[in-house]
Amino acid sequence: MLYEHVVCAFCGCVCDDIDVTVEDGRITQAKNACVLGKAWFLDHGKPTDLPAVRIDGQAASLEEGIDAAASLLARSHYPIIYGLSSTSCEAQRQAVALAEVLGGCIDCCTSVCHGPSGMAVQGVGEPTCTLGEVKNRANLVIYWGSNPAESHPRHMTRYAVTSRGMFTPNGRKDRTVVLVDVRPSPSSRAADIQLTVRPGKDFELLWALRALVQGQKVEESSLADTGVTLEQLVDLAGRMKSCRFGVLFVGQGLTQSRGKHMNLTAAFLLVRDLNRTTKFALMPMRGHGNVTGVDNVLAWQTGYPFGVNFSRGCPRFNPGEFTMVDVLRRGEADAVLSVASDPVASLPNSARRRLADVPVVAIDTHDSETTRIARVVFMAATAGIGVEGTAYRMDNVPLHLSKVLPTPYPSDEEILSRLLARVKEMKP
Template sequence: MTTRNVICPGCGACCDDIRIDFIGNGNAKENENEDSHGLIIKNACKMGHAKFLQATSDQRIRVPLIRDHQDRGKSRKASWEEALEKAGRILAIARRPLIFLGSDITCEAMQAGLLLGEYLGGVVDSGTSISDGPTVMGIQEAGQVGATAGQSKIRSDLAVYWGANPLESMPRHMSRYAVYPRGHWTRRGRFDRTVITIDPRKSITAENSDLHIRLKPNTDYELMSALLTLLHGRSPHPSVENVTGISIDQMNEILEIMKGCNCGVIYLGSGIASCNGKHRNVELALHLAAELNEFTKFVIGPLSSNCNTGGFNQTASALYGFPFGLDFSRGYPRYNPGEYTTVNLLRERDIDAALLVSSNLDAHLPATCAEYLAKVPTVCIDVIPGPMTQFADVVLPGVIDAIECEGTLHRFDGVCIYSKSIMDSPFSFAASNEHILNQLFDVLLNLGVVSGQKQYQYNYRALPNC
């Protein structure tokens, strides 16, 4: 059987042209040389390919696991009901649990997680706080002159990658949306487009660009300030050349290209948000794009490489008014990045339990934070085993959202995409991560009455399915 136009949840590009061929019953390998596991995936990049293969992987977590502290902390298999109740008890007795919702889950699951966090009076955070948080904050400060990926694809003849390396983080971005497609001003595709990369590293994207501006690390703010000064018809202080490593002539050259294009797009990567200046860099970049509109059409947008990072920001903002790092300990949502965000909470040892949903936190946390996380009772909902599931007290098998269940994803440009499932969940006990979180909520509702450990004074909204 063949399924066409499948949406890939591998990264923020959400490519919607994937073709999946199912061989046999979906378990047999096609041949000995190809690790296809019953699936032949066409059009996807390596990352997307790996994402789809998770569904039939031998490595997959298929049964709930509970850490047995009386057996030297070894994990043992458990029934779904037992694992769910244990997870509920861990969260029920916690005074300030952290609910971390990874970027691989749908907006529906994120909503369920947010409601759970509100009910528990915990802190709900997402991948945004460890990757694109400064970008979101910069947009809140300065506003965004934005466009959808389709508009950029059709109109733009200049692509500027600032602190971004899409050829590795979002492999099909250039070929589907930004550089190679033909458009209104770019009848010959790549030949009619100019690509500038501004990055201290000589990345693979930089090598494939027409111009690589190799500024010194952590000097993005200074370079943008100098560009804005030149744009205003003044000369920046000559010391900016030493600070940034870029000559004023070269800055003028960049500006001439920018002012001379028909339509330009600046793609902001996590490089600009993670260096000195953080959200102030993003804020200045947004001002630069806005002011370039005095000369030509210019738009700007974040290139969030994780699949549904934007989905959490949108869902949390719609429900509570804040995009990430929401603290419900006082019964109403509070937002203070740097205080209620995952790394800060762990560094300050300010949580006493954690629920990690598709978190992949091991790739991002500083060692001291990971050490503390390993000490507190943790519930993990995940698809593939990793360091987080190794030390979790309860591991619940996760469903691969947008592959095994339908749901909403937000593409890197903020466009909402509804993905249909291409196969059913392999578990009889859980249809989706949203379903798992709702079941956990039901367990908590029961425990809340019995234990009396918490005072449920919160304004819980009884939405459908909760």
């Protein structure tokens, strides 16, 4: 059986042109997908004999699992729900409702990747566009602190570099590609210009670029420790001002290095300045398949994109206080619900050590470090393979996730909505 135009929900590119072949109840081909997408479709399509629910390592029914997880969460004083970047918006919505009823915190993977971008957007606004506009119009493409060749393998070919669009009919020949990073990477091969910035000096470089774009004088000596010469920066500023349509893609090299949200504030302000003379946009290179979706869902429902707390009955936002790493590090959480993520494998040591001290409920599509320590484990259908739903591409365009395989497991949405109903009964 062939399913056409299936969406791949592995990375933030959310490619919607995958042709999936299913034979004998297994996915055997994912045409058009990159190596990461192929692995995602083929691995998640494998049959598994893991029980749908485990309580303390023993197989249990869904009803028993819901009861055990709900009583554990309802008894807690400061629970935190975390993850959600690899599930559907429908499930994310249930998780927000559950956090509100519990009066706890809800945080997503954004807080450890592009949280600083979200904070900068709140401070200075977001001059952005869609990937369709990039494909059709952009003749200057800058990747800053990002290595798309490895992290988003089809980003360059499908949207930004070699793709042919309405006003870029010659594809690669119509574009200038600039890479700014602390070292050359596999993406460097695709770049016309590579600027190597010293680690931790991105803010200084962005601020100097702002000055040049505004026509101000910049001394060579002020760039001495950035690793970039004044000549290189003047050239880049000139290209940025004179391009027809430019786009700056920012990666975790900017969000997770010294300066964090101030780096992003500088980048957004630079793009705002450029829009006085040309058309320019900025887009964060979001990693997980639906991490953009969880930011959107949280923002619709609470006003904030991550790190939200409901303990006073209304949503409050404070990165550093209500974010997963910080709540764990301070030893405040007394229960954790992990959804479609693996905090034990991905959080810093100081935070993940604490996970061993609190009861954990895990909902995931496969076994992981987190399901191994969790008291209650739910195996869920993969959104986009075993269950339908909605995911947001990195440019905030929502796409429909298809179901291509039958699965014995319930969806994240079903598990979370049943948990919500049970917690409401226990915690009026």
